Amino acid sequence: MQNILSTIIFLPLGVAVVLAIFRAPLHILKAGAIFSSLGTLLLVSLLTLSFNPDIGMQFSVTAPWIVNAGITYKVGVDYLSLVLLLLITILMPLLYLYMLKEHRKGYWYNMMLLQTGVTGAVLSLDLVLFYLFWETMLLPIFVMIGKYGSGNKEYNSMKIVLMTILGSMSMLFSILYLGYVYFETTGVWSFALSDLSTLEFNAQTSIWLTAGFLLAFVIKIPLVGFHTWMAPAYGSAPTPAVVIMSAIMAKLGIYGIWRFGYGLFDNTLTYYAPTIIILALLGLIYYAIRAIKEDNLRKMFAYSSGSHLSLIALGLFLTNIYAWGGSLYFIATHALASAGIFMMIGLTYHKFKTLKISELGGIASAAPLFTFFFAFFALSIAGLPGTGGFVGELLIIIGAFKESFIIGIFTALTMLSAMVYIFWMLQRTLFGEPNDGVEYKDLTRKETLMLIPLVILLLVSGIMPSLFMPYLEPQLSIDLSTLLLSIGDIK
Amino acid sequence: MIFEFLFALPAISIIIGAIYLMLLSHNKNITLNDFNHISLFFLTIALIFEIVILDKNMSGYLFVDIFGHNFKLDAFATIFDLMFTAGAILTLLINSDYFKSRTYFRGEYFALILFSVFGMMMLSHANELVTAFIALEIASLSVYALVGFHKTKTTSSEAMMKYMILGSMTGAFFMLGTALIYGAVGSTSLENIAIYVNSTQVEDMNLLIVGASFLLVTIMFKIGAVPFHSWVVDVYYGAPYPITMFMASTFKIAIFAIALRLYITDFEPINYIWTEMLQTITILTLIGGSFLAISQTKVKRMLAGSSLVHSGYLLIGLSSIGLGSELGAAAIMFYLIAYFLSAAGSFGILSFIGSQSKRDMSYDDFKGFARRRPYMALMMSIFMLSLAGFPSTIGFLGKFYIFTSAIESGQILLAGLGIITAFISVYYYFKLIAMMYFYPDDSKQKKFPIDASTIMIALMAIIVILGGIGTSLISFFPSADTFIESAKLAISSLK
Numbered sequence: 001m002q003n004i005l006s007t008i009i010f011l012p013l014g015v016a017v018v019l020a021i022f023r024a025p026l027h028i029l030k031a032g033a034i035f036s037s038l039g040t041l042l043l044v045s046l047l048t049l050s051f052n053p054d055i056g057m058q059f060s061v062t063a064p065w066i067v068n069a070g071i072t073y074k075v076g077v078d079y080l081s082l083v084l085l086l087l088i089t090i091l092m093p094l095l096y097l098y099m100l101k102e103h104r105k106g107y108w109y110n111m112m113l114l115q116t117g118v119t120g121a122v123l124s125l126d127l128v129l130f131y132l133f134w135e136t137m138l139l140p141i142f143v144m145i146g147k148y149g150s151g152n153k154e155y156n157s158m159k160i161v162l163m164t165i166l167g168s169m170s171m172l173f174s175i176l177y178l179g180y181v182y183f184e185t186t187g188v189w190s191f192a193l194s195d196l197s198t199l200e201f202n203a204q205t206s207i208w209l210t211a212g213f214l215l216a217f218v219i220k221i222p223l224v225g226f227h228t229w230m231a232p233a234y235g236s237a238p239t240p241a242v243v244i245m246s247a248i249m250a251k252l253g254i255y256g257i258w259r260f261g262y263g264l265f266d267n268t269l270t271y272y273a274p275t276i277i278i279l280a281l282l283g284l285i286y287y288a289i290r291a292i293k294e295d296n297l298r299k300m301f302a303y304s305s306g307s308h309l310s311l312i313a314l315g316l317f318l319t320n321i322y323a324w325g326g327s328l329y330f331i332a333t334h335a336l337a338s339a340g341i342f343m344m345i346g347l348t349y350h351k352f353k354t355l356k357i358s359e360l361g362g363i364a365s366a367a368p369l370f371t372f373f374f375a376f377f378a379l380s381i382a383g384l385p386g387t388g389g390f391v392g393e394l395l396i397i398i399g400a401f402k403e404s405f406i407i408g409i410f411t412a413l414t415m416l417s418a419m420v421y422i423f424w425m426l427q428r429t430l431f432g433e434p435n436d437g438v439e440y441k442d443l444t445r446k447e448t449l450m451l452i453p454l455v456i457l458l459l460v461s462g463i464m465p466s467l468f469m470p471y472l473e474p475q476l477s478i479d480l481s482t483l484l485l486s487i488g489d490i491k
Numbered sequence: 492m493i494f495e496f497l498f499a500l501p502a503i504s505i506i507i508g509a510i511y512l513m514l515l516s517h518n519k520n521i522t523l524n525d526f527n528h529i530s531l532f533f534l535t536i537a538l539i540f541e542i543v544i545l546d547k548n549m550s551g552y553l554f555v556d557i558f559g560h561n562f563k564l565d566a567f568a569t570i571f572d573l574m575f576t577a578g579a580i581l582t583l584l585i586n587s588d589y590f591k592s593r594t595y596f597r598g599e600y601f602a603l604i605l606f607s608v609f610g611m612m613m614l615s616h617a618n619e620l621v622t623a624f625i626a627l628e629i630a631s632l633s634v635y636a637l638v639g640f641h642k643t644k645t646t647s648s649e650a651m652m653k654y655m656i657l658g659s660m661t662g663a664f665f666m667l668g669t670a671l672i673y674g675a676v677g678s679t680s681l682e683n684i685a686i687y688v689n690s691t692q693v694e695d696m697n698l699l700i701v702g703a704s705f706l707l708v709t710i711m712f713k714i715g716a717v718p719f720h721s722w723v724v725d726v727y728y729g730a731p732y733p734i735t736m737f738m739a740s741t742f743k744i745a746i747f748a749i750a751l752r753l754y755i756t757d758f759e760p761i762n763y764i765w766t767e768m769l770q771t772i773t774i775l776t777l778i779g780g781s782f783l784a785i786s787q788t789k790v791k792r793m794l795a796g797s798s799l800v801h802s803g804y805l806l807i808g809l810s811s812i813g814l815g816s817e818l819g820a821a822a823i824m825f826y827l828i829a830y831f832l833s834a835a836g837s838f839g840i841l842s843f844i845g846s847q848s849k850r851d852m853s854y855d856d857f858k859g860f861a862r863r864r865p866y867m868a869l870m871m872s873i874f875m876l877s878l879a880g881f882p883s884t885i886g887f888l889g890k891f892y893i894f895t896s897a898i899e900s901g902q903i904l905l906a907g908l909g910i911i912t913a914f915i916s917v918y919y920y921f922k923l924i925a926m927m928y929f930y931p932d933d934s935k936q937k938k939f940p941i942d943a944s945t946i947m948i949a950l951m952a953i954i955v956i957l958g959g960i961g962t963s964l965i966s967f968f969p970s971a972d973t974f975i976e977s978a979k980l981a982i983s984s985l986k
Contacts, residue, residue: 068975069891128891132882132960142921146929154929161921162914169914173907176891180898 012036013116037092044089070189074126097450110140149236156236167216174212210268220253224283234302239346247335283310288417315396323399330392340377362434367442382422388461501537508533509605516598530601563618566984571615578741585839586733589846607633611745620669620679638730650729661712668705675699713746717779727795732842740835769810777803814900822892824978829889833877836951859932870952879920885958
C-alpha cells in the first residue's frame with residue numbers, strides 16, 4: 001500500500017519504456033497498453049475502497065529527489081485528486097477499446113505517456129514535480145495533434161504548445177519565487193506545497209505571484225480571452241486526444257486553481273474573483289453563441305466544453321458550499337459526458353465521413369442505437385434531469401443565486417442556451433431529411449460495450465447523487481470553512 | 492614534485508600529442524583514420540588523469556620553481572579541463588565519418604584541435620593576465636585556422652577572415668586592459684590584483700576599473716554577447732560542422748573559465764560596478780539572440796543564434812553574482828555543464844547527418860527525419876527539449892538555477908525577461924521537432940548504419956535525461972545532484 005500512488009503514476013510509463021526497448025510488435029504493444037490501463041484501474045479501485053473520506057491528504061509518500069535544490073518527490077491523494085484519478089483510470093481502458101484498430105505504434109506510446117503525465121499532475125504535491133508532469137502531459141498532445149491529427153495540424157499543435165507553455169512559464173516564475181522566499185525565511189530549500197503554503201506575502205507580491213499561476217490555469221481551462229488555441233486544437237486532434245483534453249486536461253486547470261491557487265494564495269484569489277467571475281460569465285455567453293453558429297460538430301462541442309468549464313470555474317470562485325459541491329460534481333459528470341460525446345463524434349466521422357452538421361441528417365431512422373447514445377451524451381452535456389450533469393449544474397446555479405441574483409440569472413441562462421444549441425444540433429443531425437450521399441451504419445457490439453459504462457455512470461450519478469456525496473462532502477466543507485475563515489480575516 | 496607532475500599530466504599529454512600529430516601530418520602514408528586514433532589516444536589519457544585528480548582536492552600552484560604562481564591547480568580548473576577534453580573527444584568521435592566524406596581534411600586538423608584544447612586548459616589554470624592572454628591566443632588561433640579549413644569554400648574563408656580580424660582586434664583590448672591594470676597594480680598576477688582591490692578605495696581604482704572593463708570587452712566578444720555578436724552566426728555557419736560543434740560546445744565554455752575566475756575572485760569586492768553594464772548587455776543579448784534564432788531557416792544558423800540566448804542566461808548569472816547572489820556562481824557552472832551536454836549533442840547530430848549527406852540542412856530537410864532515423868530523431872528531440880529548458884532534462888535545472896539566482900539577487904525583471912525568451916525559444920526548438928515528426932518522408936535518402944558516433948550521441952542523450960531527473964537514490968548513475976555538487980565543488984575551490 002505504501003507505494004500504490006507511485007505505481008499508479010509510473011505503471012503506464014514503465015510499460016511503455018519496456019515495450020519500446022524491446023521494440024514490441026503491435027499486438028504485444030496493444031496488450032501492454034491495455035494491461036497498464038486495467039492495472040491502474042484495479043489499483044485505483046483498491047485505493048478508493050480503502051480511502052477514508054474523513055481525513056484530508058492520505059497515502060502520502062515523500063522521497064528525496066534533487067536534494068541540492070530541495071526538490072522532493074511528494075505525492076498524495078485527497079477527495080479532489082481522487083475524483084480526477086478515477087476519471088482518468090476509467091476513461092483510459094475505454095479509449096484503448098475505442099482505438100483498438102489503430103495500427104500506428106506511436107499512437108499507443110503517446111497514450112501511455114499521456115496517462116502518466118495527467119496522473120502525475122493530479123497526484124503531485126511538490127510544485128516542481130507538478131510542473132514536470134504539467135509540461136510532460138503536453139508533449140504527447142503535441143505529437144498526437146501534429147502527427148496523427150487532421151486539417152492544419154502542424155500549425156494547430158504548435159499553437160496549443162506555445163500558448164500552454166506561455167502559461168506554464170509564468171507559473172514556473174512564481175514557483176521559483178516562492179521557493180526562494182521560503183529559502184530566505186527558513187534557510188532551507190523546499191518546493192513542497194505544505195511548506196510553501198505557510199508563507200506570508202505583502203499584497204502587491206501576492207497579486208503578481210497569483211497571476212503567474214492563474215495564467216497557466218486559465219489558459220488550460222480556457223476562459224474566454226485565452227481560448228484561441230481551443231477550437232483549432234480540438235478540431236485537429238484525433239479523438240482519444242480530444243477526449244483527454246476535454247475530459248481531463250481542461251479540468252486540470254480547475255484542479256490547479258483549487259489545489260495550488262487556494263492552497264497558496266487563498267486571500268489573493270478573492271481579489272481576482274470578480275475578474276474571473278466576469279470572464280466566466282462572458283465565456284458562458286460567448287461560447288454558447290459560438291456553439292450555436294458552429295457547423296463542425298467537434299468544434300461545436302469544443303465551444304460547449306469551454307462554456308461548461310467556465311461554469312465550473314464560476315462555481316469555484318463563488319465560494320459557497322453549493323457552488324463548490326456543484327463544481328466538483330460537475331467536473332466528474334462533465335468529464336464522463338464529454339468523453340462520451342467526443343467518442344460519438346469520432347464514430348460519426350468514422351461511419352459517415354463528415355463532421356458537418358449541415359451534411360448530416362436523418363440518422364435516427366437508419367441507426368437507432370447510434371442515435372440513442374449520441375442523444376444521451378449530448379443531452380447530459382446540456383444538463384438533462386436524470387443525468388449527472390443536471391445535479392452539478394443545478395448546484396452551481398443555486399450557489400450563484402445565493403451569491404447574487406444577477407449572477408444567478410446569467411448562470412441559469414447558460415443552461416437554457418445549452419439546451420438551445422444541443423437540441424437544434426440534434427434536430428439537424430439525427431432527425432430531418434436523410435442525406436443521400438451518406439451511408440448509415442449502426443454501432444457495432446464493441447462500440448456499444450465501450451459506451452455503456454459511461455451511460456451507467458452518468459445515470460447513477462444523476463439519479464443517486466447521495467451515493468457519491470458522502471465521499472466528497474466532509475472534507476469539502478472543512479476545506480471551504482477553512483478558506484472562509486482565512487478570507488474573513490482580511491474582510 | 493612528482494605529485495605535481497600528476498596534475499600537469501593531462502596538459503602534457505595533450506601538448507605532446509599535438510606536437511606529435513603536427514610532425515606526423517606531412518607523412519602521406521598515414522591515413523586520417525590513424526590520425527583520429529592517435530589524437531583520441533592522447534585525449535583519453537588526459538581524460539583519465541583528469542578523472543583521477545578530480546578527487547584529490549588539490550589547491551596550489553603548478554611547478555612553483557619554474558612558473559611561479561602563474562598556473563593554479565584547483566577543482567574549478569580540473570572540471571573545466573574535463574569538459575574541454577570530453578568536448579574534443581566527442582568532436583572527434585562523433586565526426587569520425589565526417590572528415591572521410593570531405594576531401595579538404597588533413598592531418599593538421601587533429602593537431603589544431605589538440606592545440607586549442609591545450610590553450611583552453613592553460614586558460615582555465617591561468618593565474619596571471621599575460622599567461623591568460625597567451626593561452627587565449629593559442630586556443631583562438633587554432634580555432635581561426637580550423638574555421639577556415641575548407642579553403643575552397645567562400646563562406647568558410649569569409650568566416651575565418653571575419654572571425655580572425657574581429658577576434659584579433661578584441662584580443663588587443665585584452666592586452667590594453669592588462670597594461671592598464673599593470674599600470675595601477677604594478678603586477679599582472681591575479682593574486683596581487685586581488686590584494687590591490689581589497690586594500691584600495693573604490694574612488695582610487697579608476698585605472699583598474701577601466702582596464703578590467705577592457706578585459707570584459709574581449710570576454711563578451713568571445714561569448715558572442717550583443718552588441719559584439721555580429722560574427723557569431725556567419726562564423727558558426729561558415730565553419731565545417733565538426734568545428735562549429737567544437738566552438739559552440741567547448742570553446743565558448745573556456746571563456747567562462749577565465750571570466751568566472753576574474754569576476755568571482757579578483758574583482759569580487761568591486762564587481763557590482765559592472766552590474767548595470769552587464770544587465771544592459773544581458774537584455775540586448777537575450778532579445779537580439781531570440782530575434783536571430785527565430786528568423787533563421789537553416790538549423791545550423793538557428794542553433795548559432797540560440798547559442799547567443801544561452802550566453803544571455805549565463806550573463807544573468809554573472810550579474811546576479813555582482814548583486815550578491817550566493818547561488819549565482821554555482822548556477823553558471825551548472826548551466827555551463829548543461830549547455831555543454833545539450834549543445835555538443837545537438838551539433839553532434841547535425842554534423843553526423845552532415846557526414847552522410849551534403850544537404851544544407853534547412854528546416855525543410857528535416858521533414859520526415861523521424862521516419863528515416865527514429866532513434867536519432869528521438870535524441871535530437873531530447874537535446875532540443877533540453878536547450879528549450881523543458882522539465883525532465885538537465886537544461887531545465889540549468890534554467891531553474893539561473894532564474895532562482897536572478898530572483899535571489901532581486902533582478903525580478905531580468906528573470907522575467909529570461910522566462911519570456913525561454914518561451915520564445917520553445918518556438919524555434921519545437922519547430923525542429925515538428926519538422927522531424929509531423930511531415931512525411933519526401934527524400935530518398937538511405938538509412939545510416941549504427942556506429943561509434945551513434946553510441947556517443949545516445950550516451951549524451953541519456954546523460955541529459957539523467958541530469959534532469961536522475962535521483963541520488965540510484966548511486967551508480969550520474970544524477971542531477973552529481974552535476975550540482977560538482978558545480979558547487981568547482982566554485983568553492985575558487986575561494
